[in-house]
Amino acid sequence: MSEQFTINIDGKEVRAMTGQTILEVARENGIFIPTLCHYKGTSNVGACRVCAIEVENARSLVAACTMPVNPGMIVRTDTERVKNARRLVVELLWSSGDHNCLTCESNGNCELQDLVYELGIEKPRFTIDPPGYDLELTNSMIARDLNKCILCGRCVRACNEIQVNDVLDFSYRSSHAKVGPAFGADYISSNCVFCGECVDACPTGAITFKSARFMGRPWETAKVKTTCTYCGVGCQLDLNIHNGKIIKVTGNREHGLPNEGSLCVKGRFGMSFVDHPDRLKTPLIRKEGELQEATWEEAYDYIADKLKMIKSEFGSDSIAGLSSARCSNEENYLFQKFMRAVIGTNNVDHCARL
Numbered sequence: 001m002s003e004q005f006t007i008n009i010d011g012k013e014v015r016a017m018t019g020q021t022i023l024e025v026a027r028e029n030g031i032f033i034p035t036l037c038h039y040k041g042t043s044n045v046g047a048c049r050v051c052a053i054e055v056e057n058a059r060s061l062v063a064a065c066t067m068p069v070n071p072g073m074i075v076r077t078d079t080e081r082v083k084n085a086r087r088l089v090v091e092l093l094w095s096s097g098d099h100n101c102l103t104c105e106s107n108g109n110c111e112l113q114d115l116v117y118e119l120g121i122e123k124p125r126f127t128i129d130p131p132g133y134d135l136e137l138t139n140s141m142i143a144r145d146l147n148k149c150i151l152c153g154r155c156v157r158a159c160n161e162i163q164v165n166d167v168l169d170f171s172y173r174s175s176h177a178k179v180g181p182a183f184g185a186d187y188i189s190s191n192c193v194f195c196g197e198c199v200d201a202c203p204t205g206a207i208t209f210k211s212a213r214f215m216g217r218p219w220e221t222a223k224v225k226t227t228c229t230y231c232g233v234g235c236q237l238d239l240n241i242h243n244g245k246i247i248k249v250t251g252n253r254e255h256g257l258p259n260e261g262s263l264c265v266k267g268r269f270g271m272s273f274v275d276h277p278d279r280l281k282t283p284l285i286r287k288e289g290e291l292q293e294a295t296w297e298e299a300y301d302y303i304a305d306k307l308k309m310i311k312s313e314f315g316s317d318s319i320a321g322l323s324s325a326r327c328s329n330e331e332n333y334l335f336q337k338f339m340r341a342v343i344g345t346n347n348v349d350h351c352a353r354l
């Protein structure tokens, strides 16, 4: 059973419960502790140590994201010792990769960049030693640049714990450690289903949307929250718009249900139909063997005439209606009502059942 008690963070008495971490209690109380490897909805691994804090009587600094609270705990989050440790961690992460912000797609939307700025690091004390990985552009949806990977493991946990696809994991050790599908395969040759959860989870520019490369900076992009049109689940998503075009689709983990920010391949990468030149924007009626553009009034009159004619000649049950999972529940309700009450048949079905 959860027990309530108080702990002290930076001189402030705050309420906590058994099972919570120091990070959770701090965030609930508006106390900022930086994180990188921590990712909501996945297990706490304590990999990056950016959330280092002091706990009175502890032998060393501890990771706030993994340390459970205890009654009477005294925690300090902003001492010089804590700040120096965070600075060292961030300098090491920076120097172990090629974090060239000038052309990075995540410039302006990078948690490592934010930390470097916040900690006031001009440049790392260590020699920058990029691992020299090739940029992976072998599929049309996701670009990977492992030179910008900080091995936080967020993509691995997002893949395995949120989407449960089990495609990504760590391989090799030490400075050769890297993240990816088994046997060093690229995404397209692996079992990846291209849900794009790893792209949303990546805190740097290591995994990005290929279609959005050089299409617009994050601060030039407007986010429009909408409902996915692909199925009846009603996933909430953000269309990222630049110059009137959708350049990428991101999940917003603050939206909550039904998808908590997760998306499938269609919702994430299937929105190019919106601007596609072949998209139908007006009804077409075949006249003299040719499909010709018509107004909605002409189309409705045409459909009504044909339905009346078929019904009177062959009976109501010669007509069937198939509705769509893209419609709302209310629209589908009206459709079946129309088929039953107006056409007079129970021949009605729905593509989501197939």
Ligand code: FES
Residues within 6 Å of the ligand: 034, 035, 036, 037, 038, 045, 046, 047, 048, 049, 050, 051, 052, 063, 064, 065, 066
């Ligand atoms: Fe706590 Fe990485 S956020 S160790």
